[in-house]
Amino acid sequence: MKTLKNIFLAILTIGMLQSCIVSEKPNIDFFQNSQYDFKEARFASINVPMVLAKSYIKKALREEGEREETINLVKKASKIKVLTVTNGSSEMLNDYAQFLNNNHYEEWATIKHDGDNINIRVKQDGEIIKNMLITVGSNKNDIVFVDVKGNFTPDDISKMINSVSAK
Template sequence: MKRLKICFLLLMTSVLMQSCLVKSRPNMDFVNRHHLSKEAAVVSLNVPTYLVRPFVKNALKDGDEDQELIRFALKKLKRVKMMTISNSKNERLMKDFQKYLIRNRFEEMASLYSDGARISINGKFKGNRIKRLMLGIADDEDLVFVDIKSDLSIEELSDMIQHYEGQQKRKANM
């Protein structure tokens, strides 16, 4: 009976840990492996926050204002999926990304151009709550996509951005 319990626990642990493995295939619906060039290298990662929270909480010290902001953000995040594609010279992938956003009713929150890279920040809302954030970053050869599942209000996101900007100004003045 004891061996059965141990085997069951090992099996469950391996199933839970499998979701956060680094994979060499796409983990987002809009990417079709056949549309990628043969030289393209795909790295994808699924990170359930229930696995991340204990490690981050232990690493953070109590009392620091910045670390309190990180703790707050961790409470609001549910899942993070990330995918990078290197050496992809295919413009079709960004078009597929845009079609995916339209089809799934994401709203564009911001679109930036910085140092030759296009950055697209899109949100899926339910009332005034942000349920999912999709970030797409594209430069000459590399693409990075981040899918964040959350329960964050627009006001909370605004407060976090203002806190970060204030922190950057303080560092610049030092």
């Protein structure tokens, strides 16, 4: 019985770690399902397994002196996907923004921080925010997209934006 339990735990661990593998294929809808010509853009995508990542992310945020509002937001996340684009373009960002508008995402904030533009868009289902997309674009055409799924309130997002803006 103990051997069976150990085998089950090993298989479960391997299954969770597999979703952490970095891929060169995009994992964000606009880039996956698009006939768009990305030209010289290169992609790296990561699906973050929340079971493993939550405690690590919360610890790192505390060490960096983040406010409790941001740490509480991590607790409500159920899935995080990260996509980095090298050699992106402003045209690609504009087309992505149009895609989000067409799919009922609302722009909540645009923040300029250390030369980067941070854009936060959300998709609501009543009073609950089910999806938050964060775009970080630099002047060097390197872009990071973060797709966060969970059950957030508008107050959660506002507190997080205010804590980032205060820095």
